Amino acid sequence: MLKTFSGFVLLTASMTIMAQTPTFDNDAKTFRLDGGDVSYVFGVNPRGELQQLYWGGRLAATDHFPQAAPMPEWASFDTSYTNTPQEYAGWGNGLYNEPSLKITFADGNRDLVLHYESHKVTERGFDIVLKDIKTAIFVTLHYSIDPDSGILARSAIIENKESQPVTIEQAAAAAWAVPPGHYTMNYLTGRWAGEWTLTQEPIHPGARIIESCRGSTGHQANPWFAIQSGDPDENHGEVWFGALAWSGSWRITVEQDQLDSVRITGGFNPFDFGYVLKPGESLETPVFYGGYAAHGLGEASRILHHFEIAHVLPHRIGEGDTAAPKPRPVIYNSWEATEMNVTEAGQEALAEKVAALGIDRFVMDDGWFGQRKTDHAGLGDWYVNTEKFPHGLKPLIDKVHSLGMDFGLWVEPEMVNPDSDLYRKHPDWVLNFPGRPRTEQRNQLVLNLARPDVRAYVYGFLDKLLTENDIAFLKWDYNRNWSEPGWDQLPPAEQKKVYVEFTRNLYSILAELKTKHPKVELESCSGGGGRVDLGILQYADEVWPSDNTDPFDRLTQQDGFTYVYTPQVMMAWVTDSPHWLNKRTTSLEYRMLSSMQGSLGIGANIAKWSDEEAATAKRLIAAYHQVQPTIVQGNLYRLISPRNGSEFSATQTVNRDKSQSVVFLFIHSTQEGRIFPRLKLQGLDPAAQYALTPIEDKPSPTTPTTASGAWWMNRGLDMSEDFRGDYQAAAFRLDRK
Ligand code: GLA
Numbered sequence: 001m002l003k004t005f006s007g008f009v010l011l012t013a014s015m016t017i018m019a020q021t022p023t024f025d026n027d028a029k030t031f032r033l034d035g036g037d038v039s040y041v042f043g044v045n046p047r048g049e050l051q052q053l054y055w056g057g058r059l060a061a062t063d064h065f066p067q068a069a070p071m072p073e074w075a076s077f078d079t080s081y082t083n084t085p086q087e088y089a090g091w092g093n094g095l096y097n098e099p100s101l102k103i104t105f106a107d108g109n110r111d112l113v114l115h116y117e118s119h120k121v122t123e124r125g126f127d128i129v130l131k132d133i134k135t136a137i138f139v140t141l142h143y144s145i146d147p148d149s150g151i152l153a154r155s156a157i158i159e160n161k162e163s164q165p166v167t168i169e170q171a172a173a174a175a176w177a178v179p180p181g182h183y184t185m186n187y188l189t190g191r192w193a194g195e196w197t198l199t200q201e202p203i204h205p206g207a208r209i210i211e212s213c214r215g216s217t218g219h220q221a222n223p224w225f226a227i228q229s230g231d232p233d234e235n236h237g238e239v240w241f242g243a244l245a246w247s248g249s250w251r252i253t254v255e256q257d258q259l260d261s262v263r264i265t266g267g268f269n270p271f272d273f274g275y276v277l278k279p280g281e282s283l284e285t286p287v288f289y290g291g292y293a294a295h296g297l298g299e300a301s302r303i304l305h306h307f308e309i310a311h312v313l314p315h316r317i318g319e320g321d322t323a324a325p326k327p328r329p330v331i332y333n334s335w336e337a338t339e340m341n342v343t344e345a346g347q348e349a350l351a352e353k354v355a356a357l358g359i360d361r362f363v364m365d366d367g368w369f370g371q372r373k374t375d376h377a378g379l380g381d382w383y384v385n386t387e388k389f390p391h392g393l394k395p396l397i398d399k400v401h402s403l404g405m406d407f408g409l410w411v412e413p414e415m416v417n418p419d420s421d422l423y424r425k426h427p428d429w430v431l432n433f434p435g436r437p438r439t440e441q442r443n444q445l446v447l448n449l450a451r452p453d454v455r456a457y458v459y460g461f462l463d464k465l466l467t468e469n470d471i472a473f474l475k476w477d478y479n480r481n482w483s484e485p486g487w488d489q490l491p492p493a494e495q496k497k498v499y500v501e502f503t504r505n506l507y508s509i510l511a512e513l514k515t516k517h518p519k520v521e522l523e524s525c526s527g528g529g530g531r532v533d534l535g536i537l538q539y540a541d542e543v544w545p546s547d548n549t550d551p552f553d554r555l556t557q558q559d560g561f562t563y564v565y566t567p568q569v570m571m572a573w574v575t576d577s578p579h580w581l582n583k584r585t586t587s588l589e590y591r592m593l594s595s596m597q598g599s600l601g602i603g604a605n606i607a608k609w610s611d612e613e614a615a616t617a618k619r620l621i622a623a624y625h626q627v628q629p630t631i632v633q634g635n636l637y638r639l640i641s642p643r644n645g646s647e648f649s650a651t652q653t654v655n656r657d658k659s660q661s662v663v664f665l666f667i668h669s670t671q672e673g674r675i676f677p678r679l680k681l682q683g684l685d686p687a688a689q690y691a692l693t694p695i696e697d698k699p700s701p702t703t704p705t706t707a708s709g710a711w712w713m714n715r716g717l718d719m720s721e722d723f724r725g726d727y728q729a730a731a732f733r734l735d736r737k
Contacts, residue, residue, distance in 0.1 A: 022125050022145070028067045031119070031126055033143060034058060036303070038150025038292045040143075042087050043068035048115030050087040050130060050141070052177045055240065057294050058150075071259065078258050081113075085177035085261060088130060088141055088156060090114040091170070098207065098253045098265040100156070100172040103137060106164035114139055125152075136161035141174075149307045151291040157284045160277035167493070168275040172267035173288035178227055178240050180260035186226040186297065188560055193548040193581060195219045195529035196560030198643065200232045203256050211251040213271045215431075215446070215482030215502065219530045223250045224564040225264060226300055234298040234638060241293070241300045242266065243564060245312075245534035246286035248503035249273075272485070274496035283500070286535060297563065302635050305566035309633055312537050313569065314514065315521065325568060327628045328542050328599035329360030330621055331408065333475070336549070336575045337605035340367030340374060343388045348399045353606050355403035357614060358621040362400045363408035363475060368393070370420060376443045379415045380422030382461040393469050401470070408473030408521075411465075413458045414506070415444045415479065422457075429454050431498070433486035441480035448487055449509075450501035459509045466517045475544070478526040503535070510539035523571065532565065542569045542599055549575040549603060550582045551594035552727060555642040555649055555666055558597055567653070568632040572596075573603030574617070586727045588613050589696055590666075592620045593729040596695075597651055597664050599632055600624050623695045627662050627733050630655040634662075637682040642666065648676055654683040658709075659736040661690070663717065667728040676723050680716040681734075684709030688736045692717070695731035706737065 023032045030043035030053065041054040043065065051068040071083035079094040090112030091099035103112050114130040117138070125144035131137065138159040145152050154174035160166050183203040187210050190197050201208075210225065212218035223244035230237050244250050244266050252266035267285050268275075275283050291307070293300035309324050310316075316323040332354040338346060342364055351362050366372065368388060370381030378385075384392050393409075400407045416423045416430060418440070423430070430445040432438050438445055447454050465471065487495045513520065524536045525544035532543045545561050548554070554572060561570055572595035578585045595601070602617065609617075624631075634653035642649035647668055654661045661684060665676060684690060686709040694700065702718045704711075712734065723730060 022121055022143075024119065024121060024126070025064065028065060029116075030065045030067065031128070031143075032065075033125055033145040033152065034150075035145035035147045035152075036150030037294065038145070040145065040152055041065050044116040045070045045084070049081075049084060049089075050114075050116055050128065052085045052087055055176065055178070055290075056238065056292055074258060083257070083259055085263060086175065088114060088139060088172070088175060090132065097257055097263060098172075098175070098255060099170060100175050100265060100267075101139065101158065101168070102170035102270070104167045104169060105135065105162070106166065112137065137166065146307060146311060148310065149291065149303045151289055151303065151307045153287050153289055155285050155287045157282050158277065159282040160279055163279055165276050165278045168277060168283055169273060170268075170270035171275070171283060171285055172265045173244060173246075173285040174267070174290070175263060175265040176240065176242060176290050178262040178264075181229055181262075183262060184228045184230070184232045185254055186228060186232060186563065188222040188224060188563065190219050190221075190529070192219050192527055192530070193546060194553075195546050196222075196557040198560040198563055203227070203254065203262060205256045205258075205260070207253050207255040209251060209253050211249070211269055211271070213249050213269050215249055215485060215499070216478060216526060217247050217250070217531045217533045217536070218481070219526075219528065222564060223252060223266070223533050225252055225254060226297060226563065227254070227262060227264070228297060233296045235296040237296050239293045239297055239300040240290070241304065242288055242290040243304070243534050244286055244288050245538070246503065247506065247531055247533050247535045249499050250286075268499065272496060273499055274493070275500060276494045276497065289534060298637060301563050304564060305562075305568075305636065308534070308537065308566045309568060312534055313541065314539055315541055324633060325541060327632050328568070328571070329406065330358070330624065331361040331363050331571075331601040332357075332359045332405075332606075333363045333365055333573060333601055333603045335365035335410075336573075336580070336603045337607065338365075338367075340372060342367040344390070344396055347396050350607065351396070351400050351403055351405070353609075353614075354602065355405055357602065357606075357618045358625070359405055359602065361408055361473060362403075362405045363410070363473065364396070365410040365475065366412075366477075368409070375417075377417050377419040379412055379417040379444055380420040380447070382411070382413075382465065397470055406472035407470065408475060409465075409469075409471050410475045410477060411462070412477040412479060413462060413509075414447050414449050416447055417444050419443075428488075429457075431482055431485045431487070433484045434488050436484055436486075439483040441483070444480055446480065446482055448498065448502070449505045450487060450498045451489060455505045455509065459512060462509070462513055463516060466513065466520055471520065473521045473523070475523045475525055476540070478531055480527075507535070507539065514539060529561075537565075537569065540569070542571050544571050545598075548581055549573050550579040550584055551586050551591040552584060552668065553582065554594050558594075559638060559642055559649070562636055562638065566632070567598045567636060570598035571601055572598035573601040575603045576605055576608075584727075588616050589620070590727050590729040592617065593664055593696055593731050594666070596620065596624050596731065597631065600628075620696065627660065627695070630660045631662050634660075635683050639663075639679060639682070640677070642668070647671055647674065650679055652681055652683070658683070658685045658688065661734040662695070663732045663734070665719065665723075665730045667723065667725065669726045670724040673724070675721055676719040678716040678718050680714065681712040684713055684734070685736070686710035686713060690734040691737055693733050693735070695733055696729065701732070
């Protein structure tokens with residue numbers, strides 16, 4: 001599971017010291033990791049506990065820490081053990097904060113105290129072995145640091161070398177600590193069609209939990225946190241952030257402890273959790289990534305984006321630090337046009353229309369298989385519906401290819417409708433408690449992917465589908481959360497390991513499919529953004545952020561999304577107006593520009609488009625293709641946030657060599673005649689000359705068309721008085737001369 005970092009040191013402008021290899025100071029018993037502008041230091045204290053010492057801006061190579069000294073007790077109520085910020089604390093010995101590991105032994109003992117045992121230096125970090133003071137429970141902590149971004153990857157393997165089974169009741173991937181201070185916590189919340197709300201609140205004493213206990217990542221919260229010193233700020237202040245690479249139930253606890261320091265612990269959600277480890281068995285946690293930025297939330301997200309592009313996403317092309325995924329093809333998706341009424345003739349007619357726009361990939365959505373006419377039937381029966389496609393998928397795929405596009409298909413492999421051949425044959429294959437109701441959501445049940453036979457079925461039909469058809473892309477959907485999560489094939493004590501095995505099997509199917517069909521690309525969709533995390537993004541080339549494609553709502557959603565995830569993976573479709581959700585009417589230009597801030601797609605019923613609309617889309621798709629790498633893989637600056645009812649919003653991206661920049665500006669509704677504020681750009685080369693060209697040219701700026709980077713960043717971009725009204729948008733590119 002643990003990602004190792006390839007590639008070597010890329011010095012950022014402010015860095016003067018070369019990256020260290022991981023260093024262990026044998027006298028002081030300290031471990032030190034340096035990468036990017038970050039240092040991370042921890043050590044073994046005299047009691048043998050692994051204690052965090054420092055996480056922040058890069059220290060000089062000559063700086064040394066003395067041996068870790070445990071925090072003192074606070075009267076007789078808070079022990080030194082609980083006050084000391086441990087890297088991975090067992091629940092025992094009077095620990096009152098969130099434990100990293102909690103175990104029940106066969107004899108009923110529940111005390112676990114982990115002490116340092118040994119360590120190994122690895123290429124980019126350490127493997128550190130802890131052991132319980134009395135029993136043969138071993139924990140190996142993996143640490144590695146990315147030399148470019150300073151992002152740490154941490155995870156744990158828990159091993160039972162006792163002669164009896166033990167039950168793990170709680171297992172974190174890692175615990176982080178930030179010194180006492182005044183902090184704001186940033187996290188993402190939402191709901192179906194309303195994902196990606198950036199929620200910001202002061203950190204107070206006590207614990208704040210963000211989590212999913214739904215079996216998958218969830219729309220309601222995302223496994224990411226950012227702790228900012230002081231008040232939230234895009235460009236100033238220290239930020240410590242982290243993201244958990246796990247697509248099952250998860251929990252991140254942020255607590256300001258009894259002595260005011262802040263600890264963040266995250267991993268498997270302990271709610272309803274239980275993992276029996278027989279003698280000799282082990283459990284590996286997900287990876288918890290953590291990073292530090294000295295200059296606000298904007299820098300924190302830029303660091304994370306580059307890390308995702310360089311180290312997390314699949315299909316990277318190139319070597320080392322230059323490796324990057326291909327910008328996403330511009331897709332057309334049939335869902336909003338035809339919903340489940342897909343037919344060979346209907347899809348071919350759509351394909352002909354969209355090919356003329358410059359679309360790269362045609363994706364047929366739900367409805368092509370089994371007896372799928374509505375969402376009441378067919379899920380699980382992954383054979384082509386011959387009423388709709390009498391000759392199979394081949395004629396449509398051939399047609400799409402002949403039009404110069406590749407072909408993608410929708411699947412929802414982990415689900416079954418009770419009205420399906422699969423369920424009639426295997427009613428025992430779903431998550432359920434025997435004799436209890438099986439709660440349906442969207443008329444469907446969840447297949448228990450943890451079962452080997454279910455895993456084999458799911459892998460088998462997908463492999464066949466990809467072998468028999470020339471499919472470039474799967475939109476992998478997942479349209480409900482778990483209920484009644486029983487696994488009655490196993491003894492009662494072992495059933496709760498479904499929370500781990502389900503997700504592991506999902507990952508292993510994706511990995512195996514990618515190996516066998518290396519060209520196939522994947523999108524993670526879960527009724528929109530219900531399964532977006534750094535775990536699934538090891539396999540998914542892109543994600544569907546929301547079923548809500550309203551271009552104005554998307555501005556705020558995209559703003560929230562980019563605090564964690566790169567625009568490279570942020571699919572954004574242009575759909576019809578008035579929008580089905582908000583009934584809002586917007587121009588095609590506004591919709592296009594809203595979507596062009598991410599990975600562009602078209603999802604409208606273009607059979608109804610006028611020639612003028614088709615020409616507009618074609619022009620803007622061509623303009624997008626020219627600047628797409630800068631938009632999706634450049635440095636992103638959120639210049640004016642659309643949050644909190646803002647009248648205006650703007651984003652800017654700059655490519656890595658600063659030769660190109662793209663700016664998007666949006667007006668919600670001008671009030672009292674205000675014109676768009678002067679927009680001071682960021683991230684350009686101050687000494688270079690940049691020419692400004694409109695991508696969407698209606699509202700012209702009043703600034704010169706060529707000026708220095710210093711001008712654009714200090715004087716800024718002035719829009720003309722014409723740039724007013726409701727739902728207005730403009731976009732420009734700047735090219736270094
Ligand atoms: C989910 C997805 C949609 C569409 C439908 C199909 O809701 O988010 O984009 O694929 O399923 O049923």
